[in-house]
Amino acid sequence: xxxxxxxxxxxxxxxxxxxxxxxxxxxxxxxxxxxxxxxxxxxxxxxxxxxxxxxxxxxxxxxxxxxxxxxxxxxxxxxxxxxxxxxxxxxxxxxxxxxxxxxxxxxxxxxxxxxxxxxxxxxxxxxxxxxxxxxxxxxxxxxxxxxxxxxxxxxxxxxxxxxxxxxxxxxxxxxxxxxxxxxxxxxxxxxxxxxxxxxxxxxxxxxxxxxxxxxxxxxxxxxxxxxxxxxxxxxxxxxxxxxxxxxxxxxxxxxxxxxxxxxxxxxxxxxxxxxxxxxxxxxxxxxxxxxxxxxxxxxxxxxxxxxxxxxxxxxxxxxxxxxxxxxxxxxx
Amino acid sequence: xxxxxxxxxxxxxxxxxxxxxxxxxxxxxxxxxxxxxxxxxxxxxxxxxxxxxxxxxxxxxxxxxxxxxxxxxxxxxxxxxxxxxxxxxxxxxxxxxxxxxxxxxxxxxxxxxxxxxxxxxxxxxxxxxxxxxxxxxxxxxxxxxxxxxxxxxxxxxxxxxxxxxxxxxxxxxxxxxxxxxxxxxxxxxxxxxxxxxxxxxxxxxxxxxxxxxxxxxxxxxxxxxxxxxxxxxxxxxxxxxxxxxxxxxxxxxxxxxxxxxxxxxxxxxxxxxxxxxxxxxxxxxxxxxxxxxxxxxxxxxxxxxxxxxxxxxxxxxxxxxxxxxxxxxx
Numbered sequence: 192x193x194x195x196x197x198x199x200x201x202x203x204x205x206x207x208x209x210x211x212x213x214x215x216x217x218x219x220x221x222x223x224x225x226x227x228x229x230x231x232x233x234x235x236x237x238x239x240x241x242x243x244x245x246x247x248x249x250x251x252x253x254x255x256x257x258x259x260x261x262x263x264x265x266x267x268x269x270x271x272x273x274x275x276x277x278x279x280x281x282x283x284x285x286x287x288x289x290x291x292x293x294x295x296x297x298x299x300x301x302x303x304x305x306x307x308x309x310x311x312x313x314x315x316x317x318x319x320x321x322x323x324x325x326x327x328x329x330x331x332x333x334x335x336x337x338x339x340x341x342x343x344x345x346x347x348x349x350x351x352x353x354x355x356x357x358x359x360x361x362x363x364x365x366x367x368x369x370x371x372x373x374x375x376x377x378x379x380x381x382x383x384x385x386x387x388x389x390x391x392x393x394x395x396x397x398x399x400x401x402x403x404x405x406x407x408x409x410x411x412x413x414x415x416x417x418x419x420x421x422x423x424x425x426x427x428x429x430x431x432x433x434x435x436x437x438x439x440x441x442x443x444x445x446x447x448x449x450x451x452x453x454x455x456x457x458x459x460x461x462x463x464x465x466x467x468x469x470x471x472x473x474x475x476x477x478x479x480x481x482x483x484x485x486x487x488x489x490x491x492x493x494x495x496x497x498x499x500x501x502x503x504x505x506x507x508x509x510x511x512x513x514x515x516x517x518x519x520x521x522x523x
Numbered sequence: 524x525x526x527x528x529x530x531x532x533x534x535x536x537x538x539x540x541x542x543x544x545x546x547x548x549x550x551x552x553x554x555x556x557x558x559x560x561x562x563x564x565x566x567x568x569x570x571x572x573x574x575x576x577x578x579x580x581x582x583x584x585x586x587x588x589x590x591x592x593x594x595x596x597x598x599x600x601x602x603x604x605x606x607x608x609x610x611x612x613x614x615x616x617x618x619x620x621x622x623x624x625x626x627x628x629x630x631x632x633x634x635x636x637x638x639x640x641x642x643x644x645x646x647x648x649x650x651x652x653x654x655x656x657x658x659x660x661x662x663x664x665x666x667x668x669x670x671x672x673x674x675x676x677x678x679x680x681x682x683x684x685x686x687x688x689x690x691x692x693x694x695x696x697x698x699x700x701x702x703x704x705x706x707x708x709x710x711x712x713x714x715x716x717x718x719x720x721x722x723x724x725x726x727x728x729x730x731x732x733x734x735x736x737x738x739x740x741x742x743x744x745x746x747x748x749x750x751x752x753x754x755x756x757x758x759x760x761x762x763x764x765x766x767x768x769x770x771x772x773x774x775x776x777x778x779x780x781x782x783x784x785x786x787x788x789x790x791x792x793x794x795x796x797x798x799x800x801x802x803x804x805x806x807x808x809x810x811x812x813x814x815x816x817x818x819x820x821x822x823x824x825x826x827x828x829x830x831x832x833x834x835x836x837x838x839x840x841x842x843x844x845x846x847x848x849x850x851x852x853x
Contacts, residue, residue: 281719307721315719321712322850324705331702332709333720339702340722342730346697355702380850398720 215261215428216449216464224463224471226452227254234259234402234433235280235311240289242275242457249275250286250457257402262424262434264444264465267454268478273437274316276454277404281313282306294401308335310401316410316437318387322380326371329379329390330362331355333397362397369393369423385416392423403427405436409443421447441469453477524805531670532797537790540677543684544746545789549766549773549781550691551738556767557775558699559731560711562615565606565622566739567762568629571755572598573740574747575633575642581651583641588654592744599740602629603733611728626760634755647754655748680749687745688782691738696778707731711776768830774840776847783841791829795822 218231233256242250250272257263265273278284280291282303290299293311301309321329337358338344339351366372369389374382382390388408395403408424409417425447428434438444444451444465451468453461455477461468468474536542548570555561576595580586586594606625610618633642642648659679665672673681698704706727709717714724747753765788773784799818802808813821833840839848 283715283718302723303718304721304723307719312721313719315715319713319716319719321709321716323712323847324708328705329709332705332717332722335721337702340706342698342703342734345701345703346694348697348701351702378847378850394720 213261213425213428213449215258219258219261219450219464222450224461224467226459226462226473228256228462230256230258232259233257235291235293235435237276237280237291238289240276240279240291241287242272242279242284243287248457250279252276252289252454252457252459255452255459257433257435258450259433260428260431261449262428262436262447264448264451265435265437265454266439266441266444266451266468267460270456271454271477272457273454274406275457277313277406277437280306281311281404283313307398307400310399311404312395312398312400312402313404314391314395314406314408316406318384318391320379320382320387320390322378324379325376326366326379326382326390327359327362327375330366330394330397331358333394334358334361335398358397365393365396370419385412388412388420389416389423392420396427400432402433402435405434407437407439409438409440417443445469524801524807527670529794529797529801531672533790533794534671535673536793537786538671538681538685539673539789540680540684540745540749542785542789543681543688544742544749545766545769546688546782546785547684547691547745548739548742549770549785550688550695551735551742552763552766552770553775553777553781554695554699554707554731554735554738557770557777557780558704558711559707559728560615560714561611561728561732561735562619563622563732563735564619564760564763565624565626566735566766567758567760568622568626569599569602569736569739570743570746570762571626571629571633571758572602573743574753574758575648575743576740577744578648578651578747578753579641581654582643582648588651591651595740595744596737599736600733603736604729607729607732611725611732623760623763626758626763630755630758642755643753645755647752649752651753652748652751677749680745684745687741691741692778692782699778703727768826771840772830772833774843777840777842780840780842787841788826792822792826795825 222228222230235255235257237252237255239254240250240252241248265276267273275284279286280298282301282305285300290297292298293306293309296309298306298309298311307313321332324332337351338354339348344350363372363375366375369392371386371389371393374386379387379390392405392408405424409420412420421443424434424436428449436448448465451461451463451465452459453468453471453474455473460473460477461471463471548566551569552563552566555563555566573595576598577588577591580591580594581588602625606618606621610621632638634645636644638644639646656676656679659675661675661679661682663675665674666678667673699707706717706722709722710724710727717727718724743758750757769784769788770781771784772788773782774780796818799808799813799821800815803810803813803815803818837843839845
């Protein structure tokens, strides 16, 4: 979070294997590897969160706690409800039932901008860079509590000039840190896919968040840039930020996370430290499925689960664009 | 065929009161469409409530002009809130549908016999502009340079009109280059991003809708004063589309776009009108091909053609940036 760190510290922190030495992982050492387990210092707590799309239960999480200061990976097959859960917690979608709190404050049903102001800020699977704003403007937009954003003071430049200069300085520091300094005056629409991912991560930090929700932070990014992004993420954790991210790449998950939560068919099926999660039978089931090789597995029977399994892709899209009346504007 | 008449007509129209009025209304539309990305297809509705707010206060209730101006602005704010409250949380299309319907509904409502005691129904209202012209400091007579001449009344309206354009343009320039403007433009690009960063997108869209609607109402009041009457049928949906035409012509998302667009639109429109009439009068165009009564329609067909050529060869408009335009939707 602190952009003033000397480069040497950053270089060492960006080694992806840093998690083994992570203090956060250490604090989680005594925690049992079972779904819904209590954490020593939970920042985000979810209770009975349920979201249905018609007859399809997209999310039904009984209890989930996210440890403060740790990197928690949320994994699961396509359609497991990960993005839907992100959308609910970040205020981009409404849950049918359930409650959740952040840092002790209830967050249930809060609109997206309030959630962000509480310090819980998200990114998107497809980076939402603002094409016809410059890279620097993209950053400056994110600064919190700007006086010049109020209509009446906006026309009086002296009221916000100093604040604007400070935000600009911070934006420039973050852009340098994320190697975007050279393109800061270009329109964000001219950036490559990887640069957009970097910009979105940098932009989130402008808000000075307490916790970030990253939706597939390295999806569609080349391996070198992906390493750099992961380096940035571990670095953020080492600076005290809490990170929760959705990811499909198991190497990434094993590499940087302190804790892994696994979802399947909308439910939380397993939790644990990364090295144990691969052996968990519930995870193997979720990823490989039982219905094709095991007769009598739930998927084969014409039950409610069947439809859940068949609508994986539909659910995925629904997760990106939760309801017809929400103008989230999917750009796929 | 007298070229000086054609040029004189075109110039008078291009810098005249109507051009200033359309520029003002289009500046409001530019805030909606060019900066916030709101598709308002009912800007004429804001002009209507502005014009009628003034006319009804003065002509029906014997109020003062300033009270009329306040009620016109108040009506525009109420209309914007009514339109925005149910639609601004939805996708952009819903505002477009609602506004186009609201504009027509308002016109039909104001011309209904039920509303006639207040609005004058199909006959509209007259004699409410006296206070405005009483303020005119310009002595009676006609004034002109070169080919252009205006009566002192028109000169007064156009001075106030272009004066307002300068003031509003300055305010809008300050606004869009402030952090407020940055939020507004980010909403145009992708509103999920500012939402995720803690901006109350709904409130910003509402502010933009109200502000742009108020500008439409100001234009509507000035128009009512200029023609010294309000009539519901002069507020038909075509007005909104003229506003879009000149906005696209000048360049949306540019402060001076609607100003340049309005001047050029009225210049070209009147030029064509005058030139066609002159050509028919001089026998260059056979009256069997186009009669004088058809000129009004033909000039719009030609403006349509010009707009199509513009979209093909300079889609960003006269002041727009091609680079920016190519990035939209990426």
